[in-house]
Amino acid sequence: MQQYxxxxxxxxxxxxxxxxxxxxxxETKYDAWLEDYETEIENxxxxxxxxxxGLGNNTLYLIKKGKQVLACDYSEVAIQxxxxxxxxxxxxxxxxSQGFPIEDCFTDIVIADLCIxxxxxEITRKIISEIKRILKPNGVFLFRVNSVNDSHFxxxxxxxxxxxxxxxxxxxxxxxxxxxxxxxxxxxxxxEKIKEEKMLRYEEEKIIWNCAVRKGEQSFMEKIxxxxxxxxxxxxxxxxxFLLGNDEQYLLxxxxxxxxILNQIRDANVELNKIHDIFISHKHVDHLLGIFPLLRVICQxxxxxxxxxxxxxxxxxxxxxxxxxxxxxTFHGKHIDIYHENVIFHDIQDxxxxxxxxxxxxxxxxxxxxxxxxxxxxxxxxxGKNFAFLGDIPCSEKNFDKIRKADWVCxxxxxxxxxxxxxxxxxxxxxxxxxxxxxxxxxxxxxxxLWHTKDNCIQQRKELYTQEAKQYFSGNVYVPNDLEVxxx
Ligand SMILES: [Zn+2]
Ligand SMILES: [Zn+2]
Numbered sequence: 001m002q003q004y005x006x007x008x009x010x011x012x013x014x015x016x017x018x019x020x021x022x023x024x025x026x027e028t029k030y031d032a033w034l035e036d037y038e039t040e041i042e043n044x045x046x047x048x049x050x051x052x053x054g055l056g057n058n059t060l061y062l063i064k065k066g067k068q069v070l071a072c073d074y075s076e077v078a079i080q081x082x083x084x085x086x087x088x089x090x091x092x093x094x095x096x097s098q099g100f101p102i103e104d105c106f107t108d109i110v111i112a113d114l115c116i117x118x119x120x121x122e123i124t125r126k127i128i129s130e131i132k133r134i135l136k137p138n139g140v141f142l143f144r145v146n147s148v149n150d151s152h153f154x155x156x157x158x159x160x161x162x163x164x165x166x167x168x169x170x171x172x173x174x175x176x177x178x179x180x181x182x183x184x185x186x187x188x189x190x191x192e193k194i195k196e197e198k199m200l201r202y203e204e205e206k207i208i209w210n211c212a213v214r215k216g217e218q219s220f221m222e223k224i225x226x227x228x229x230x231x232x233x234x235x236x237x238x239x240x241x242f243l244l245g246n247d248e249q250y251l252l253x254x255x256x257x258x259x260x261i262l263n264q265i266r267d268a269n270v271e272l273n274k275i276h277d278i279f280i281s282h283k284h285v286d287h288l289l290g291i292f293p294l295l296r297v298i299c300q301x302x303x304x305x306x307x308x309x310x311x312x313x314x315x316x317x318x319x320x321x322x323x324x325x326x327x328x329x330t331f332h333g334k335h336i337d338i339y340h341e342n343v344i345f346h347d348i349q350d351x352x353x354x355x356x357x358x359x360x361x362x363x364x365x366x367x368x369x370x371x372x373x374x375x376x377x378x379x380x381x382x383x384g385k386n387f388a389f390l391g392d393i394p395c396s397e398k399n400f401d402k403i404r405k406a407d408w409v410c411x412x413x414x415x416x417x418x419x420x421x422x423x424x425x426x427x428x429x430x431x432x433x434x435x436x437x438x439x440x441x442x443x444x445x446x447x448x449x450l451w452h453t454k455d456n457c458i459q460q461r462k463e464l465y466t467q468e469a470k471q472y473f474s475g476n477v478y479v480p481n482d483l484e485v486x487x488x
Contacts, residue, residue, distance in 0.1 A: 007075060040109065047067075063088050073093065097123045106135075117174050119175065146209075221487055227261065231412070231430075231452045232284065232286040244387070249276065258293070272298055278312070278313045278314070282316070283318060292323075292326060299338040303335070309342040320347060369429050378403070387410075394429065394436070406443070407447060409445045412450075417432045450469065
């Protein structure tokens with residue numbers, strides 16, 4: 001017996017279809033299953049993603065409606081056929097089980113017609129989370145899958161305990177769904193339609209589910225993405241900085257030293273075009289130097305229309321003066337012009353409020369003891385929780401009332417109490433885990449993110465710091481690693 005890899009099964013199937021017949025029959029092959037969502041389809045301005053497009057029944061229907069379509073399949077034959085017969089559609093060849101090469105929040109509408117049922121439960125869940133990722137908030141996923149009541153499956157398997165059924169003629173297993181399993185796979189989505197229907201596209205009648213599920217507001221996840229967790233002289237982790245935002249846009253807080261910030265942002269899978277706001281707490285190199293390579297690349301991207309332009313930088317005047325003088329001395333003329341047109345500085349001061357991404361951000365003077373200025377900020381998240389960033393120095397008593405009972409506080413913590421003698425953090429106006437957690441306990445803080453640490457015990461750092469923190473603090477403690485994501 002001939003052995004097939006999965007892909008060959010599809011390539012062979014699509015090649016076997018007589019092309020002329022296929023084109024002639026195609027008009028009738030689209031069977032109006034999308035019609036409940038016709039208005040939404042008509043109104044969308046985004047490119048509709050057709051997963052497992054096959055020979056393009058649904059793609060053609062959408063193209064005829066004047067829509068932009070990204071037709072996706074795993075089979076080269078399918079993709080080549082679309083490219084030849086429906087050149088108005090764009091195409092993408094990929095294996096859904098390996099993740100989608102499509103950016104976050106790409107589209108309002110994803111469709112999948114009898115194609116997400118070839119996978120194990122684990123892979124199916126992974127595919128569904130990828131679909132959610134590429135949908136915009138409130139976007140809809142329209143799909144059809146096989147029903148457990150399809151006679152085809154019933155005749156082969158009188159007892160359907162197993163929902164992943166071997167299909168000899170496809171040389172592949174197919175998943176069959178009941179309403180409960182659909183609701184389970186899409187828990188966390190808003191389920192708008194689960195309708196069992198007869199489908200007459202193929203010679204034999206099929207029983208399928210015609211479904212619509214919506215990515216709700218709850219998937220509008222607020223989070224911070226930790227780009228770096230270390231302080232000035234760390235080499236085993238990157239200097240302290242993070243992104244605060246919601247998948248669509250981010251506030252970058254501090255620009256850890258050096259060009260590695262670009263790698264960190266890339267490795268966090270965040271496009272630079274999602275960053276239009278940057279807050280810089282103070283002028284120390286470990287918080288500042290990354291701004292130069294970052295602005296250099298953003299200016300270049302603006303020139304190539306890869307970044308929409310306009311970058312707001314919120315920092316003290318003394319920080320602005322350093323940034324401006326360095327850029328004017330070192331950037332090419334072309335990029336200096338783009339910089340002047342697009343980079344807007346805001347000289348921050350205690351108590352000022354700014355509307356940054358969707359947040360009302362209030363600036364906090366952190367009262368550094370050295371002869372520099374340093375600012376943090378407070379904001380209320382969309383989920384109602386309040387969030388405070390306190391730069392890289394111990395929280396001043398002058399700010400205690402402001403952060404009392406805060407839901408989230410980001411605080412520096414240079415080393416553990418046991419290492420106090422070795423690193424002497426107090427001499428450089430930094431803290432031990434004990435110092436910080438005792439104070440935060442008194443203030444009734446609920447969640448504490450600790451960073452800006454030494455990197456001498458990087459492997460055990462999370463465990464050791466958390467252990468010490470738990471001795472003094474009863475809220476939740478986070479000692480993140482670089483590139484960790486914390487849902488707020
Ligand atoms: Zn620092
Ligand atoms: Zn500092």
